[in-house]
Amino acid sequence: MNLVSFSIKTKGVHNFVRRLGTVFTRFGFSETRIRRSLHTLIDCLEQHHTAPTFFIPAVVLRRHPTLLSEIANCGAEIGIHGYVHNDYRTLSKPEQYRQTQQAISIFQNTHIPYDGFRNPYLGWTEESLDVFTALGFAYESNEAVLHDVIDLNRLSPLLRSGYEKSLALFQAIPCNVYTLRPHFEEKLLRIPTSIPDDEMIFDRLRITNPEEVGRIWSQVMQRVYDFGGLYTLNLHPERGVLCKRALDILLSYARNQPHQVWIARLRDIAQWWKERRQFRLNITPLAPNRWLVEATCTPRATILARYLMVENQPTSPWSCPDVLVESRCFTVHATRCPYIGLSLQTPQQVADFLHEQGYPTAYCSQEEADLYALYFDIPGRLGTTREEQLQCRSTLVQQIEASEVPLLHFGCWPNGSRAALAITGDIDSVTVQDFFLRVLEVHQHV
Ligand SMILES: [Zn+2]
Numbered sequence: 001m002n003l004v005s006f007s008i009k010t011k012g013v014h015n016f017v018r019r020l021g022t023v024f025t026r027f028g029f030s031e032t033r034i035r036r037s038l039h040t041l042i043d044c045l046e047q048h049h050t051a052p053t054f055f056i057p058a059v060v061l062r063r064h065p066t067l068l069s070e071i072a073n074c075g076a077e078i079g080i081h082g083y084v085h086n087d088y089r090t091l092s093k094p095e096q097y098r099q100t101q102q103a104i105s106i107f108q109n110t111h112i113p114y115d116g117f118r119n120p121y122l123g124w125t126e127e128s129l130d131v132f133t134a135l136g137f138a139y140e141s142n143e144a145v146l147h148d149v150i151d152l153n154r155l156s157p158l159l160r161s162g163y164e165k166s167l168a169l170f171q172a173i174p175c176n177v178y179t180l181r182p183h184f185e186e187k188l189l190r191i192p193t194s195i196p197d198d199e200m201i202f203d204r205l206r207i208t209n210p211e212e213v214g215r216i217w218s219q220v221m222q223r224v225y226d227f228g229g230l231y232t233l234n235l236h237p238e239r240g241v242l243c244k245r246a247l248d249i250l251l252s253y254a255r256n257q258p259h260q261v262w263i264a265r266l267r268d269i270a271q272w273w274k275e276r277r278q279f280r281l282n283i284t285p286l287a288p289n290r291w292l293v294e295a296t297c298t299p300r301a302t303i304l305a306r307y308l309m310v311e312n313q314p315t316s317p318w319s320c321p322d323v324l325v326e327s328r329c330f331t332v333h334a335t336r337c338p339y340i341g342l343s344l345q346t347p348q349q350v351a352d353f354l355h356e357q358g359y360p361t362a363y364c365s366q367e368e369a370d371l372y373a374l375y376f377d378i379p380g381r382l383g384t385t386r387e388e389q390l391q392c393r394s395t396l397v398q399q400i401e402a403s404e405v406p407l408l409h410f411g412c413w414p415n416g417s418r419a420a421l422a423i424t425g426d427i428d429s430v431t432v433q434d435f436f437l438r439v440l441e442v443h444q445h446v
Contacts (some may be wrong), residue, residue, distance in 0.1 A: 005334060026238040027432045031067050034430045037240030038067075038191050044247050045263070045423055048255065053266040054237065055081035055118040055141075058103035058425040059441055064430045065110040072112055077265040079116040079141075080107060081426050083440040088119050093127035099445060100131050115267045116141055116303030118426065122170045122193065132188050138269040139189035141232060141424070145179050145331050146172035146195055147220045150205060152344035162204045163196075170195055173390060180229020181412055182273050189270050194220060194422070197234035198243060210242070212251025221254050225261065228319065228412055230269065230420040237425045239266040246421070255405065259319060266422050272414055276301070279410050281360040283339055289336060293408060295328045302411030307404060308334035316416070321404070324416050332374075334406035337362075353382060357397055358410035373405040 009082065027033060041052050054076055061068050061078075082088070083099040083106075091099065100117070107114045115138040119128065124142040132140050146167060152160055172195060173179055182191045201207050201216065215235060224231040229316050233250070235243050242338040248385050254261040264272075279297040290311075295303055304322040305315065311331040339362045342351055351361045362372070369375035382396070383389035400407075414418050429435040 008333040023432060023435050024446045027429060029432055031064060031430055032097035034238060034427070035067060035070075037237045038071050038076070039074075040240040040244050041235075041237060041247070041423065041425065042071070042076055044244060044251070046075075046301070048251055048263050050263045050423075051075035051077065051265055053077040053079060053116075053422060053424040054427050055079040055116075055424070057082045057120070058106035059084050059428065060430060060434055061112065062106050063108055063434065065112075067430065068082075068110070068112055077116075077267045078107075078114060078117060079111050079266065080104070080114050081118055081428070084444055084445045085120045085428055085438050086442045087123040088122050088128050089123045089125055093131065096125075096128055097131045097134070100135055104135060115139060115270060116191070117143060118193070118424075120426075120428070124171075129185060129188060129190075133186055137188060138274075139182070139191050139266060140268055141191040141193050143179070143190055143192045144170040144172050145175045145192045147175055147223060149216055149223070150196065150201075151218045155205065157214045159205060163200065166200055166204060167195070171426055174394075175223065175227075176394045176398065177227045177229065177401055178357075178394040179390070180224055180227050180231075181357070182230065182269065184273070184277070189273055191232065191266055191269060191273075191422075192230060193232040193234055194224075195234070198236055198239050202239065202242075208242075208243035212250070213243065214246035214253075217246060217250040218253040221250060221261070221419075224421075225254075225257055228419055230412075230422065231348035232422045232424055234265070235423070235425045237427050238429070240425075250421075253360060254421050257418065260381075260416060262413045262415070262420040264420060264422055266424060269420060276358075276410065276412075276414075278355065279358075281408055281410070283337060283360060283408070285337070286331065289333055289335060291332050291334060293330050293332055293338075297328065297410070300414040302413060302416050303328075303408065304411050305332065305338075305408050308332050308338055308406035308408075318411075318416070319418055322411075324411075325408075332406075332408070336406055337371050338373050338406045338408045340400070340407075341375040342370055343369075343375070343379075346376060347378075347381060350376070350378050350382060353393065353396075354400075357400075358412065359400060360408060364417045373407050374400060374403055386424050 076190045082101050083103040088096050107390045117137050118141045122142045122144050284292045303325040305325050306321040313327045318324040339360050341364045354361050383392040
């Protein structure tokens with residue numbers, strides 16, 4: 001599918017013509033306009049001691065290596081957004097592999113370090129995940145978590161149907177405590193991204209007032225904060241200047257939460273999730289209802305305790321019911337062992353899943369079940385199809401989070417942060433020429 005047919009398919013002919021008009025106002029014939037937009041975003045984030053993550057098609061990088069080096073030197077992360085701006089769902093696996101490899105060699109030749117991949121149109125397939133793993137990417141950022149913060153009833157039927165078409169195109173998944181966390185599939189980290197993105201808000205829903213856009217983004221932030229997850233905001237840098245006010249509103253909203261929101265690049269989030277994977281909690285009984293806890297982790301690990309008493313060690317308030325434990329070796333008083341018990345027939349896959357979610361687990365027999373804070377007997381796999389897996393995993397995490405039992409666990413984010421925020425953007429084009437070349441390039445690579 002090329003740009004023209006994609007746009008017409010999801011937005012209609014009228015909208016496509018309307019969009020063409022805006023191309024000349026957002027892009028220029030030189031790099032000047034986009035350079036200004038990129039620096040606007042970088043400066044905005046620098047005030048919060050962080051930087052954005054941009055994704056760019058390799059052919060666009062090849063035409064603008066100096067601009068992208070300049071942006072990377074300012075601290076922005078640059079990830080790969082395809083060789084050309086095409087939809088991988090239309091490509092065979094060998095072709096996905098070939099084009100991804102081509103993209104990598106352009107990044108290498110221009111000396112731009114990359115860690116991650118985001119597909120144009122978030123168009124990932126199971127084959128893409130194999131390709132990214134085989135080619136050594138640290139992460140991909142394609143799973144689109146839908147935040148239904150838009151009141152669809154106030155939209156005209158035409159706008160509403162366009163909006164619903166884009167949800168289907170982006171393979172949207174529901175928002176819950178589990179889907180807002182990154183997760184490993186083999187060696188590849190999958191970092192969720194969020195929709196609606198700026199294009200859906202500005203172009204499809206025609207919401208262009210910066211205050212209102214800022215309010216929508218803050219609403220998403222609040223919901224992500226409540227779930228303790230990650231908000232990956234997606235905006236196209238050509239709207240950088242237009243979005244500045246809205247971004248400022250979002251960033252100060254995030255900064256004003258009672259507990260810290262970690263604002264980071266996706267590369268930093270990927271490194272953190274890899275580091276966190278090694279953490280372990282070792283819990284041994286000392287006496288009835290008393291347990292020695294020894295944590296193997298790095299200094300920035302967040303150790304949380306709920307419904308138990310930490311003896312002789314300071315704790316700090318955190319999001320209820322958890323408190324933050326500073327010490328790495330401490331004693332707790334609890335009515336049950338603060339582990340999650342698993343029946344002997346529960347597969348290792350379940351233990352690995354719970355470990356990644358931050359919960360300590362121990363295998364035990366049915367007779368010992370009562371000794372543990374929670375006990376699960378899950379004889380099979382956690383779902384077979386991807387949809388079932390998503391459902392089972394979401395339900396399990398929600399069940400654990402809702403249980404009023406003594407439990408120790410690792411928080412998702414470093415240094416006691418409650419949630420995380422990443423500002424990301426796809427640099428689909430730098431100039432007007434790039435915009436029109438996309439049509440040709442995609443046509444040549446189907
Ligand atoms: Zn794109």
